Amino acid sequence: MQMALELHRRELLTLALGASAVGFVWSVLPRPALAAKNDAAELIKKFTGGRPASEARVRLDLPEIAENGNTVPMTISVESPMTEESYVTDVLVVADGNPRGGVVTFHFSPASGIAEVNTRIRLAETQNVIAVAKMNDGSVFTASKQVKVTIGGCGG
């Protein structure tokens, strides 16, 4: 009786150790199935051509809390002289928790004078909004913001 119990305890211990090891490996490995809710990451990759974007120059103004996800005011401005030599060409906006990742793409030119735009977007739930700006020299800059959504938009 005593022996059986001991063995049982040892087995349990081994099991527990094994389980925690598996758990560790699981947490270290990338989990694409959980990470990607929509095509937001792919859209960014396509837009930047895989170039790393630095977190600078882009300002993304969104409310901390949006009561109505159907119409969330958003202002984007990108620091740039907007001259023929140096200007913002495009700005991509994606949302990582909507049914579809894409939100809007803006196209600027030196004639824009300033890279600043305001519009209203739909957010289905609490999520991150990411803006990526591309310059005429090919460099990319980004900013992101989490918006807490009380009543979701985009839905049935």
Added chain:
Amino acid sequence: MAEVKPRIKLDRKQAKKGDLVEVKALVSHVMETGLRKDASGNTIPRKILSSFSCTVNGKRVFSADFETAISANPYIQFRFRAEESGPVVLTWTDDDGTKIVGEESITVTG
């Protein structure tokens, strides 16, 4: 579909060369995402304004590609640098190719 008249406002009618002119524009449109279902469970087909552009005296100063995450009755506000006088034409293009066009004008001095 009934003729849609966009509401466009420039913050000034006259500008000095190099000034930034602000444009605010609002247009009535359902911006149907194609994800919603009606009462009997049928998917309501997607119908959105998928592109927008603004030209000043024939030159494009700003444009945008809208996705389904743009709110119904899209509002857009942006600025452009006044270079020459002429018409300020705003064009929204629907998925089905129909266009909504609005026009203002700007006079540039100096």
